[in-house]
Amino acid sequence: MTTNKFSHIDKDGKANMVDIGHKTQQIREAKASGKIILSAKTIELIRDNNMKKGDVLTLAEIAGIQAAKQTSNLIPLCHTLMITKAEVKCQLIDSGVQVNTRVKCIGQTGVEMEALTAASVALLTIYDMCKAVDKNMIMESIKLDEKTKLDI
Template sequence: MSDKLTHIDKNGNANMVDVGDKDIIKRTAEAVGKIYLSKETLKLIEENNIKKGDVISVARIAGIMGAKQTSNLIPLCHNINIEKVSLDFTLEEDGVLIKSYLRCSYKTGIEMEALTAVSIAALTIWDMCKAVDKNMRISDITLLSKTKEI
């Protein structure tokens, strides 16, 4: 692992990495995170009885939209043409597990978009459930994998 910070220039200033000379290659990333919810809230989600609507469908759309906005949210991220975004939601005993998969063909990776998709999906679940669950917790957001193929 390199100990050089690529987003800092020689004078210590924030710097957007120059990817101009890099090759365009296929890249993927997967991320995961969890929102911990009460059993009562999970039941309401499962039965589609949250007053704001279908929590999982709205969170999926929000996660996709969030991925597409990553370069607007994180200052030094490149604007990437995303080819694929998918989000999977698993209702577990203590919350909802959220997993994202993203793919692009570009000069830099797509892991920030994968992490953003999970984060925005979790925040959307929070927003939709906040009236009925005061003890929610978002945790364990992490990158599972990133790949690149020439």
């Protein structure tokens, strides 16, 4: 047995959900972002709302919000959180779509995984809705932009 420096691994090297019971409740917020590179034709179809599957940006935003709420079901060692706000904004840019997310909760652990999951699923939704017309899409730059916590 070795001394363990990793919080998600127990003394025997097995997966371990961190005990956050001793932590105080705080207002926690995280922001994440990412983008998807699209062809000019695909951008035009989205802009004109002519994609066969529907309103790409609105559906991607809804999918991202749903994903934030389901993060603990997707990522094995994430805690279930009471999310107080999940916001996903998808915006057309010259090269494709920029996705920005913001997730808040009052809890004992952060919401960065929820913000990153929201961004990732929003991008995957755009990919799914556009795959019939664009075979060269690239999702990139998915990242945590900010993480904050404030005492209540």
